[in-house]
Amino acid sequence: MKILKKAITLNVGLVLMGSAVFAQDLNDAKKAIDAEQYQKASSMLKSLVSSKASDGNNYYNLGLVYLKTGYIDSARAVFTKGITADPKNNLNLIGLGEADMLSNNPTSAKTNFDKAVALAPKDYKTYLYIGKAYLAQDKPSDDVSKPDFTNALANITKADELDAKDKDAEVFLAQGDAYALQKKNSEALGPYMRVNDIDPNNRRAKTQIGKMYKESRAFPEGEKELQDVIAADPNYGPAYRELGELYLQWSSFGTDKQKAAKAIENYKKYMDLTDKSLESQLRYAQFLFYAKDFPALEQVASTIQAPANDPKSAIVSRMKGWAAYENKNYPAALTSMNEFFSKEKDPNKILGFDYLYLGKAQLKAGQDSLALINITKAVEKDSTNADALAEVAKSFYDAKKYAKSSEVYEKAIKANPNGKGALYNYYYNAMANYFDYAAKLTAKQNPSKEILVKADSSIAKVTQLSPETYDAYLTRARINSLLDDEKDPKGLMIPFYEEYIKKITEKPELATANAKKLSEAYDTIGGYYFYKDKEKAKEYFNKSVAVYPSGTFAAAKLKELAAPAPAKGKGK
Structure with missing residues (x-):
């Protein structure tokens, strides 16, 4: 078996010796494909097809360019011509099978792969390229075609067994890809490192290692690998792409402005070195979005x-x-x-x-x-979008559509009860309900006090979340004034007015700045006691006059309390 393999290798070598200049041209085209310079590769390969029309390798690689750029029908046409031009070359059959896989037709693909194996059952490259064809289904923008990892690895493993001397780096590159595409980075690392042992000038294996570091969030290590590739070959575009992706993720998607800027810089460099495909332009646009440019x-x-x-x-x-x-x-x-x-x-x-x-x-x-x-x-x-609901609610609030505003604020609170802006949501929900009730009361619509209960619940949450929001106590007192029984008031507002007074009067500067509000608190409490405890009523009215002398309510009530009681008529 070993002697046979050597003989086959020798024969192939003799064939290639007769077209050394052409082989170099084909290698250049393959390098352009690997560097994702598909327009350049396409131009070179079309020239090769024209000048060496009987060599199936040219057709195969041109067809691959069409597959990679999404032109499946064009690829089929080229592969078919390649089979006609070079019927003993099985690569174009494999190309047709890959096109079938991309068209979600695995049955037809298997037929073409079997034909390819029949032509060269002992050639490791047959199985290598079939394995790669199964892997080529990894298209992020394609929800139909998915990699067939089982068949891919089976064929690549077969290729590895037939390549007994382990001299072809492409076999190990395919093994690494098969694992990396499954996010099995530990298994992928060994084959990729073997690639570098066999072919130190291979850029893609080292780029893939940098990419895997990024996926493991080992950003400094990934950065070094990718910068090493760029130092060795400043024109290798995929390394810039992966470095851009690394910086974007390292920046926590734009929160670190310096790294986000590096992400954009490197991704733009990748586009400048490649064909600016639609996919790459859209990804670049996403980079700009994350960077908030x-x-x-x-x-x-x-x-x-x-x-x-x-x-x-x-x-x-x-x-x-x-x-x-x-x-x-x-x-x-x-x-x-x-x-x-x-x-x-x-x-x-x-x-x-x-x-x-x-x-x-x-x-x-x-x-x-x-x-x-x-x-x-x-x-x-995504519940983090709840702050946009608050924007809608505020627009209703500003338009004095208080019932609708409250309804939307309740949705915002439910979606994100403790998130950013929650305090404002509770506050404005309370105010919306309060104003809704007041407007309906004024319009004599006999509103339900359940509206006030909801208002009270929301403003209570504000005082819980932010005890230093002093006006919340005042608002809660006003709400409870409306909640109280008009005919037999229980003084539901008093504890909240008292709490407001306590917090405001702790600091003289606060008391001065809020004199009118303090007066309201004293006036309301005094008014409650006016018919129940006149001495207490006087106490609060006097405090009101002291803090806000221009107020009229307390002064008028003090006059009433100071006036002599009306004389009782005789016989009464």
Whole structure:
């Protein structure tokens, strides 16, 4: 078996010796493919196909370029021509099988793979390329095709067994990819390191190691690996992409501005060195979003061209809408977000941010009801969007639509009871209910006191969360004044007025600044005692006059208390 293998190797070597210049050209094209310079590779390979029309390797690699750039039908046509031009070369059969896999037709793929094996059952490259074809299904933008790791590893393992001398780094690179794509980084590390032992100039294995460090959040180690690749080959684009991704994650998606800037810088370098594919442009737009560079994002998004029938055109509309809203270009934001929703028909691909930005743009356009519907959906997707519900509630509050405002504030509180802005939500919910009750009372609509109970519950939460919010005690006292029985008041407001008085009078400067409010507290308590305990009533009225001499209520009541009692008539 070993002698046979050597003979086969020798024969292949003799064939290649006759086309050494061509082989070098093909290797250059392969390097361009690995560097994701697909336009350059395509141009080189088309020239090779034209000049060496009988060599199937050229067709195969050109077909791979088409597959990697999403042109499956073009790839099939090239592979088919390659089979006709070089029927003994099995690579184009493997190419057709890969196209079948990308078209979600594994049965046809297996047929083509079997034909390829029949042509060269002992050639390790047959199994290597079949294994890689099964791995090629890893397309993040494709929800149909998924890698077949079982068949991929079985074929790559077979290739490893047949390559007994372990001289082909590509075998170990494929092994590493098979594990890395499954997020089995520990298993992937060994094969990738073997690649570097065999071929120290291989850039992709070391780039993949840097990527795995990033995925393990070992950012300094990943940074070093990737910077080593760039130092060795400043024109190797994928290393810049992975370094950009590393810095973006290291920046906690934009919170560290310095690292976010490095992320953008490196990803832009990657795009400059490659073909600026639609996918890379969209990813760059996401980088700008995370870094909060919204002016640049709006400019970049406006230049991205996607065919109208391409599903990614919806993503372009999304990025335009997000950017326009953040740049306060609200009409454009609404237009772009409406475009997005008209294009994206799969609800599973709609993000919470999509509903959020549509709702917020509708809110700016005065479309409150539609805004509420979409922002509620955004919160259902992600509770951290609850602060946008508060924006809707505040818009209703400002428009004096207090009942609606309270309803929306309750949703915001339920979605995020202890999150950012919760204190304001409780406060304004209390005020909305309070004003709702007061307005209905004035309009003689006989409002339910349940409205006041809800108001009291919310303002009580404010005093619990923030005991130093002094006005909350005053508000709670006012609410309880309305809650009390008009005919037989129990003084429900007194404890809260007393608490307000206590907190305000602890600091003289506070008492001076809040003299009128203090007077209200003293007046209300004094008024409660006016018919129950005249001495207590005088005490509070005197305090009111002392803190706010220009007030009229306490002074008038003190005069009443000081006036002599009316004389009783005879016989009475």
